[in-house]
Amino acid sequence: MAEATDFLVIGSGVAGMWFALNAARGGRITMVTKTEPQESNSRYAQGGIAAVWSEDDALDNHVRDTLVAGAGLCRRDAVEQTVREGPDRVRDLIEIGTQFTRRADDPETYDLHQEGGHSHRRILHAADFTGQEIVRALHAACVAHPNITLLQHHMAVDLITERHLSRRQQTLPPAEDVVLGAYILDLTSEPGAVEVHPAKATVLATGGAGKVYNFTTNPEIATGDGMAMAWRIGARIANMEFVQFHPTCLYHDKEHHFLISEALRGEGGKLVLPDGSRFMPEVDPREELAPRDIVARAIDAQLKRLGIECVYLDMTHLSRDEVAHKFPNIDARLRSLGLDMVTDPVPVVPAAHYMCGGVQTRLNGETSVRNLFAVGEVSCTGLHGANRLASNSLLEAVVFAHKAADTCLERLSSLPPPPPLPEWDPGSAVDSDELVVISQTWKEIRSFMWNYVGIVRTHRRLERALNRIRLVKDEINDYYWDFKLTGDLVELRNLVNVAEMIIKCALRRRESRGLHYTLDFPETDDRLISDTVLERWL
Numbered sequence: 001m002a003e004a005t006d007f008l009v010i011g012s013g014v015a016g017m018w019f020a021l022n023a024a025r026g027g028r029i030t031m032v033t034k035t036e037p038q039e040s041n042s043r044y045a046q047g048g049i050a051a052v053w054s055e056d057d058a059l060d061n062h063v064r065d066t067l068v069a070g071a072g073l074c075r076r077d078a079v080e081q082t083v084r085e086g087p088d089r090v091r092d093l094i095e096i097g098t099q100f101t102r103r104a105d106d107p108e109t110y111d112l113h114q115e116g117g118h119s120h121r122r123i124l125h126a127a128d129f130t131g132q133e134i135v136r137a138l139h140a141a142c143v144a145h146p147n148i149t150l151l152q153h154h155m156a157v158d159l160i161t162e163r164h165l166s167r168r169q170q171t172l173p174p175a176e177d178v179v180l181g182a183y184i185l186d187l188t189s190e191p192g193a194v195e196v197h198p199a200k201a202t203v204l205a206t207g208g209a210g211k212v213y214n215f216t217t218n219p220e221i222a223t224g225d226g227m228a229m230a231w232r233i234g235a236r237i238a239n240m241e242f243v244q245f246h247p248t249c250l251y252h253d254k255e256h257h258f259l260i261s262e263a264l265r266g267e268g269g270k271l272v273l274p275d276g277s278r279f280m281p282e283v284d285p286r287e288e289l290a291p292r293d294i295v296a297r298a299i300d301a302q303l304k305r306l307g308i309e310c311v312y313l314d315m316t317h318l319s320r321d322e323v324a325h326k327f328p329n330i331d332a333r334l335r336s337l338g339l340d341m342v343t344d345p346v347p348v349v350p351a352a353h354y355m356c357g358g359v360q361t362r363l364n365g366e367t368s369v370r371n372l373f374a375v376g377e378v379s380c381t382g383l384h385g386a387n388r389l390a391s392n393s394l395l396e397a398v399v400f401a402h403k404a405a406d407t408c409l410e411r412l413s414s415l416p417p418p419p420p421l422p423e424w425d426p427g428s429a430v431d432s433d434e435l436v437v438i439s440q441t442w443k444e445i446r447s448f449m450w451n452y453v454g455i456v457r458t459h460r461r462l463e464r465a466l467n468r469i470r471l472v473k474d475e476i477n478d479y480y481w482d483f484k485l486t487g488d489l490v491e492l493r494n495l496v497n498v499a500e501m502i503i504k505c506a507l508r509r510r511e512s513r514g515l516h517y518t519l520d521f522p523e524t525d526d527r528l529i530s531d532t533v534l535e536r537w538l
């Protein structure tokens with residue numbers, strides 16, 4: 001058993017690292033991460049971080065834009081907290097060394113981008129590699145901090161709770177469950193050993209679950225591990241039907257995940273069909289800068305109507321200098337693939353991008369299970385409601401991680417040390433000789449999620465997806481206990497849980513709202529304004 005720590009942080013994206021850095025002011029942190037510390041959704045953020053920054057903007061404007069995008073489901077107090085504390089958190093990021101881009105004509109002033117749904121320019125950015133720059137600064141600060149131990153290639157498998165202990169010791173279950181730490185698979189050893197990591201409080205900062213879909217902007221790590229682990233111990237999960245599809249992922253046979261930032265549309269980019277004609281003006285008065293759900297559905301409708309594989313983003317109004325200065329990352333990647341946005345429109349398709357739902361939390365990141373916190377994309381704080389406003393998620397990650405760190409430090413002296421925890425029980429598991437089962441099942445899930453639980457849904461397709469997932473779940477459960485754990489198997493089991501939660505939430509919402517659009521109930525029904533909450537009775 002590893003030595004007990006004050007706070008076990010699972011995940012090293014912006015949310016996990018920001019929590020760690022702030023909680024390290026008064027506590028000892030063990031931060032585990034399943035690949036390299038810098039590998040996360042955070043790292044690929046392009047557009048930037050939204051915060052009221054210029055004098056012609058106001059907190060009320062940002063609040064209003066967030067509420068409008070959220071289509072009636074945002075928690076107003078979560079929105080107000082995020083918007084109010086946003087500028088201070090951005091100043092904190094600058095203080096630890098994040099270099100945001102300044103204006104070419106006024107180097108004293110930060111350059112502000114505009115994205116869909118924002119009434120004002122308020123997106124601070126580091127050219128078009130904002131995530132990479134924030135992660136660089138945070139990682140350097142965490143590594144230098146004496147109170148933070150960072151374990152890379154360590155994957156959390158399951159949370160350990162009092163209920164779990166009582167089952168192992170055959171005693172009565174507790175009236176209220178408490179999280180005591182987690183089982184962590186050490187991927188640096190061969191075969192992977194499962195370690196016990198006790199902690200006074202545990203923080204899920206595991207990010208999103210884009211990998212549950214065939215087409216996604218997310219990297220390999222985004223398999224919804226935190227959502228699935230929390231679900232398995234009975235934590236409350238909310239609003240999983242609201243999966244955000246980004247309208248413009250690059251369509252190219254050699255590059256499946258690359259995002260073409262919304263900031264390009266903020267700089268005048270137009271969506272066009274293969275014949276060069278535009279279609280957004282007929283769909284929404286905000287045209288290409290309408291919220292993402294509207295733009296993604298409009299593209300999806302054109303793909304289906306014309307039987308084409310992609311539409312195009314036309315940026316040819318920009319000069320080579322402008323492109324090189326504003327979008328060096330996108331420009332370089334496109335050129336490496338033989339594409340040039342200065343001369344030709346860029347082929348794009350929608351792809352799964354962001355989970356608005358997740359582990360339900362209070363305003364300080366606390367979940368429904370004692371001593372378990374969730375911060376960043378894994379959480380459902382109420383900020384995004386039925387649709388996230390662009391560039392609000394990096395902001396949410398730092399604001400809520402900060403609140404969670406403050407709460408954990410306030411409580412530290414009253415948190416008891418965890419009791420001795422049982423070692424992982426491998427049962428009679430043997431080495432698997434059929435790894436193909438994992439890769440095949442993974443492909444199957446991602447494909448039916450894309451086809452049946454995608455941008456436009458129907459009740460019948462959702463029912464079909466649920467039947468498929470039930471079969472797959474039984475198969476994986478058998479497989480899981482028969483064979484020794486590998487990272488792929490842990491992720492597949494989580495992916496199945498996440499897919500099931502998305503489908504169940506989607507089936508429950510008998511209306512169209514924000515990111516959830518179903519042909520059976522195409523209208524929004526204001527009698528149904530409430531979160532879709534899943535709770536597993538144990």
Ligand code: FAD
Nearest residue numbers: 011012013015040041042045047048156207376377391394
């Ligand atoms: P992540 O950054 O995804 O970090 C999750 C961490 O958890 C990783 O370190 C991962 O390895 C680890 N982990 C996961 N499971 C386990 C496990 N079982 N055990 C151990 N470790 C685990 N948002 C914006 O606001 N602005 C943008 O411009 C923007 N652009 C984006 C562009 C792209 C291409 C993508 C994919 C997303 C973008 N987003 C943007 C969304 C935003 O980046 C994410 O929502 C946010 O960074 C999530 O941060 P996080 O810390 O919660 O999770």
Ligand code: SIN
Nearest residue numbers: 046047261262390391
């Ligand atoms: C983008 O740059 O388009 C992504 C912004 C976001 O997801 O918030």
